[in-house]
Amino acid sequence: MSENGSGNGAGGNGGALPVMTKADFQSDQETRWCPGCGDYAILASVQALMPEIGIPPERTVFISGIGCAGRFVYYMDTYGMHGIHGRAPALATGIAASRDDLSVWVVTGDGDSLSIGGNHLIHALRRNVPIKILLFNNQIYGLTKGQYSPTSEKGKITKSTPFGSEDPPFNPLALALGAEASFVARTVDVEKKHVAETLRAAAEHEGAAFVEIYQNCNVFNDGAFDAVRGKGGAPNQIRLEHGEPIRFGAENERGVVRAPDGSLTVADIDEVGESALVVHDAHLENQSHAVALARLSERPNGPTPIGVLRAIERPVYGAGRQRELSEAYAGASMSDVDDLLHSGDTWTVS
């Protein structure tokens, strides 16, 4: 636990942890997503992970915006608020910046956080507010019945774009890095183990963690991630391990090398040789490496990095400051208020 506070809720978490189970984090509300929705898998992973993280339900807070993803909070038996569309990061900032004894999570969709909520997302990342942002990216607007989103491919045909969408998508990881994110990762809904590992890393990160989760919307955008999802997709998953050479493929036969212009590309190890492989370093202060990784695949149609691209230490927003202020507040009494009332020039009328 670093001096400047972890903001990951461990504050005041001294002594023995209560023994917790997945059930402690399951609310009594019936889950209402479509059968087969990727959200179910994510929910299960998160509920299973929470006891391991060891912060009790009452000190865990889930905040969401509007969207199918946003329903997530109702299924967690923690404190939670289903805010308005796009504002979850700001709502969560108010909580995380005023209470450093809580573990604060944000669940948001690609429309919620990248369309209407873009501004709050980039500012929460810039400030490095201690919140864990889970972006359920299904590359579509689910709740409103299937319009394209800022992560849909250009030319996407939807109800709102019968002739195909005109605008190219964001690369969520690249945008997060451009917004100074101190922790940037990606995982895939059905990869239970990988989801758990990635979210555990996010939970342990001090400051803002941004995790893009490829999530299949089997009703309005089924199969969007097939190239990197499930058995068929495994060979295209470039699983990043800090300190390890970056390799992937059915037989780990492919790897990632750096081009002269600083960008990263995919190569066959036979051709380039082991030594040419780039070794992943998630802790680089300079972002160039992380950005090159984020730009390695613009769309999840081929080899795509998953795991933690970047995790660096930088001062956590509100940490320290809030503690100071809380102490000051604890010390403030009504007689201090009287002093304040009587400050400046005063005079007496008798």
Next chain:
Amino acid sequence: MSENGSGNGAGGNGGALPVMTKADFQSDQETRWCPGCGDYAILASVQALMPEIGIPPERTVFISGIGCAGRFVYYMDTYGMHGIHGRAPALATGIAASRDDLSVWVVTGDGDSLSIGGNHLIHALRRNVPIKILLFNNQIYGLTKGQYSPTSEKGKITKSTPFGSEDPPFNPLALALGAEASFVARTVDVEKKHVAETLRAAAEHEGAAFVEIYQNCNVFNDGAFDAVRGKGGAPNQIRLEHGEPIRFGAENERGVVRAPDGSLTVADIDEVGESALVVHDAHLENQSHAVALARLSERPNGPTPIGVLRAIERPVYGAGRQRELSEAYAGASMSDVDDLLHSGDTWTVS
């Protein structure tokens, strides 16, 4: 003029250009910035540049948000709108996406476009709307009398942050790149020639152009750019020229080299040798090089790249589409409306 339309207002600009002068672009309104404000220099450069660009005042539109920078539009004798705070890029999108015969410029401040207006900025860049965005970055809120902005250095002491600001700033160029900007550049208010060159390049770029202009606010943030501004600052200006090795310094004795992790750093040419210098390529599809440049200096306190970091071709938002639709519209008559009215199953009551 590329097929997909330029959106730089040259549309319908056939035939001989009318002879124009600076005066044609000067409105009769008295400029009301503080004496010595960097905005004056920028205004003069822009008014001087316009006739060269050759688009007449009536086909030029300036849109701004609120702030000292926002007053800019009143001083240009073009069409203009002083919108509400932070929304200029959206307002301009409505114009540029519906009229490809206009040259549309946005003038905005660091608070206007990076604080309240961040979402519209990143989406306009993502879409590649044909607008030229001039960000007057004075690293402060001028109009509201000096609060810190998202580009102020961490620890900035202002009226709203008497103990120093807690949050680190954005790197505007890095953010723009993270938002898929097709044209990214930087210049300095008082460098008349460089401002002109840079804005000319922006004007010629098809699609969204993002130009950060270091602008001195001599009342609330005087000297913020001294390290890279004016005579004293010249040696720190890393002037980027496409196709040229990147070198700078009083005697051009320093240059930019690439580190193994893909990032760029500054070096003495004596030590690394000419050949080690990175040659600037503004047209790389992959962003890694441009991002490395943007990250070369996080603050304008030392060697800092100015000029065009990135300028690539990609489809312009609305171009083509708007033309198609306008033609369709031109062809539509009230009898087509009657067809529409009578479409679907109808029956007659007599």
Next chain:
Amino acid sequence: MQLVGARFTAATALVGNDLSTLPDFPAEIRAPAGTPHGVSAFQIHFASRDILTPGDYPNTLVAMNPAALSAHLAALEQGGTVIVNEDAFTKGNLAKAGYEENPLDDGSLDGYQLFRVPMTTLTTRATEDVEGLKPAEAQRTKNIFALGLISWMYGRPTESTITWLETKFAKRPAVRDANIAAFKAGYNFGETTEIAATPVEIEPAPLEPGEYRNIDGTQAMAIGLIAASVRSGLQMFFASYPITPASELLHALASRGRFGVRTVQAEDEIAAANMALGAAFAGKLGVTATSGPGMDLKAETIGLAAMVELPMVIVDVQRAGPSTGMPTKTEQGDLLMAIHGRHGENPIPVFAPATPADCFTVAVEAVRTAVRYRTPVILLGDTFLANSSEPWRIPDSAGLPEIDPDFAAAPNTGDEFMPYLRDERGARPWAIPGTPGLQHRLGGLEKEDGSGNISYDPGNHALMTELRAAKLEKLAEELPELEVDADEGAELLVLGWGSTYGVIRAAARRVREKDVPIAVAHLRHVHPLPANTGDVVRRFPKVLVPELNTGQLLSVIRSEFVVDAIGYNKVEGLPILAEEMEHAILEALS
């Protein structure tokens, strides 16, 4: 009507004649006339004691495959709801059913409320965890999934259905669990994806001769905006951010490229409003549409539009509740926000269509008013109007009013151009980029009368505040007078606005059948009010204002005319029923 087929038989998929034992589900579910065994479609026919609008018959066709659709679509009432099992619309099935094009895509269902639901996949997934369930049994639960979906759409409680399934399949746990899972999945699918029911408009009035079609409010508004666009010579620029139920208008316009309609799905509502305003500045017909939450966000931009005095139309398809509320339900809760929901003195017109078809007329009016007065205009629809449909006597486009953009072409004061020099209506010149010599700057700071330059002069601010308000006063005079349908010796005036038109009229008929004299009037222009409104309300000792809110128009009427009007208010997310309205009227009279 021929729709009502033979009683659903035991052979049919939907649990046959046990249906009568299905409590709390007032819909009779019937096999369409001449359904083969192993029915592949069924239709829902609500008894009139049920929901939505009195005596009306929302008809819903659930087609489990293309054959079912082709067989029964013709029988379905225009504007009705078609729910299809999308999974079954395979090349093969389409061919079998004799379709060359997929009817779900070729626009042949435009006249209906189409819901494509991958029922096979969803039920398979919903039941896959059920131990010991046979694939065939799993498949058969599709219809229960559909029943669940319909239960959501028509707001049926679920518990009783579930108990009923439990008892029915008590002996076959797997089948029981599968059916319950499918039922819940169907119900939740409706909630999760914000699917709204589609009431059909109440008893059509005796029909005048002419050519008719069925139309819902969304389509009518879309066509109205298009007609106004073509009529005015102003190409439409429609910027919007999806939101239930307003998204449908975006969808309806997105495919109208033939009329040059430019639709943009903006990053948010604020951007959408600014894009529309920007387009207006550029000389287009700027339109944006949303529902409650989005209206909150557009407020500041609408205020700017009023200040720069540019034409613009803002559509608010009202939905139920404050905050996120009940997105698929209907209400009239946004009236006072439409009138007052911006800081400062910021008056703009607010119109409200009375019926689905009226959305066409009022849309045209809104555009005309926006252009004539250089002002943003708010169009207040609601979920009920947007989704419900009625037979519509197709208007002759030649009869549409003229809409003249009247762009400024030359200086208006010597060789000067004064952007805030007003005409007799108080409207200022609309000079668009590209017009030489008329360059000018607009903005949200108070402007000097005439020149439009920034002004902090106290007197000027007072004057401009007056002039902006004066435009609405002028408009009030121009508006068609408020018509009253009053019986001899009527004691009570029932004054409605917006979507309550139909039910008020229906209730009035019932009351009159009882020989009770009353008067009815309906406001389609809620701000400003027609010039004669005061005279009308003062003519009657009692005024009753029925609204789907807690009394918003009521407060306007009381404050404007200082009359002690009373309200009848329903805030349940549902329209008023004719019985309720009738009762309220008699109540008010006693």
Next chain:
Amino acid sequence: MQLVGARFTAATALVGNDLSTLPDFPAEIRAPAGTPHGVSAFQIHFASRDILTPGDYPNTLVAMNPAALSAHLAALEQGGTVIVNEDAFTKGNLAKAGYEENPLDDGSLDGYQLFRVPMTTLTTRATEDVEGLKPAEAQRTKNIFALGLISWMYGRPTESTITWLETKFAKRPAVRDANIAAFKAGYNFGETTEIAATPVEIEPAPLEPGEYRNIDGTQAMAIGLIAASVRSGLQMFFASYPITPASELLHALASRGRFGVRTVQAEDEIAAANMALGAAFAGKLGVTATSGPGMDLKAETIGLAAMVELPMVIVDVQRAGPSTGMPTKTEQGDLLMAIHGRHGENPIPVFAPATPADCFTVAVEAVRTAVRYRTPVILLGDTFLANSSEPWRIPDSAGLPEIDPDFAAAPNTGDEFMPYLRDERGARPWAIPGTPGLQHRLGGLEKEDGSGNISYDPGNHALMTELRAAKLEKLAEELPELEVDADEGAELLVLGWGSTYGVIRAAARRVREKDVPIAVAHLRHVHPLPANTGDVVRRFPKVLVPELNTGQLLSVIRSEFVVDAIGYNKVEGLPILAEEMEHAILEALS
């Protein structure tokens, strides 16, 4: 008062006795008593025919260097305006003037409206292009720069001053141009950086014994919020986005770390509101502040706060005009937006302080109400209240009402926790994160009574709509009764709200001096209205409602009580003058 010094002499910098010839500049400009030759400071004393508030004497000290400040500050009225030439506050000058700390930074000017202006730099830059101007001459134009700035602050027209300068320096073109340039630079500086004038509050009432201080509305509100924070045990979380004139409150609170006040400058107003709401959920005193345009943006979030029923205070420092309007001027144009400016039925309390010092009391009340009723509360201040100051009898903190957060600590239904189970006031339990066993989820979708689960049930929606409204009805009963100060046989009630309190009282005094009986009452709670408001307004044949808008409270009174009240309305960005008010009252009586 001792302020009024010897007539400004020819020797002084500010163009001496020519001043009398300075047209349209009603301010007499005087040298402070005992000013040395070559005055380094001057004070502005407005004749009472001038501006702002009747018979009041806004006093402004312009200090060109530390010596001038130290010499004359004592003489300046508390809360007055101090304009300093920041450039002159160098170490050297400070030492010379006997300052150890820089008074601009050490808080010793907290009691005043301080404006630090780098006049030397600005005038130098403003005049540097003037041909053949001697440095000394350039320097001397500093005072004209100051005159320009003051002209902006007090809304003086500029033309005449310029003509006057032209004639005065006709023979010395360089000096003329320099002075004109300096004058404009000063004026524009005021406009460009949104500097607002600081009226001083009108005649203080006869003073009761006690300890007094001078206080402006911003400081009073800041201290009130702090007092409520300490009293309640709720640490304050204040999130705001800068905007004139509300920024001052952010500045005032930012330095109050001693009281644990956490201030955040958010990325925009929407974020600020959400941060405050998030903090409220976390168990803090969530507060946000803004002005008109920002209120538009907060609407959706305020609506959510009302739905999740969490305590929160939203301060709206009203400024003049719709849209961007006139940011530095005052108005009461946001009342109806505060009440109705959110979609759906979304009732929340709206309070409005009557005087600068009253901002303290009403701020405490707003916090108490928010906490007691679990509701957002809007506090409507305005530019005039925020900037003007008055002598204030310092209250004893012991007298402050109790504010009990009353956090939920245990299940409230068996071992279940029902987040929407209400107390006698209709308030729900406030259970904050960290409390074991009370985990619950809030949100904007309609909630089931009691459990707070999502509910689409029609009856439940009607009930919840009622319950949310019922909290305000309960509050109305709890509010202090509306007090009337009525003369025997008064025909007319003057009913005001907010910042018009002072001028109405002053005008009433004038009218009574003429032996005309009247009644006055003032609303500090504008929504809901105190329970006895109806009785009060009905007691008088005539009701006059003076407002700085076009009649917003007026419409509320008329619709609530169906009385034919009339308005007196001024929309010039300036407060009402006592003369105007007096005249309006007599008018209404005749």
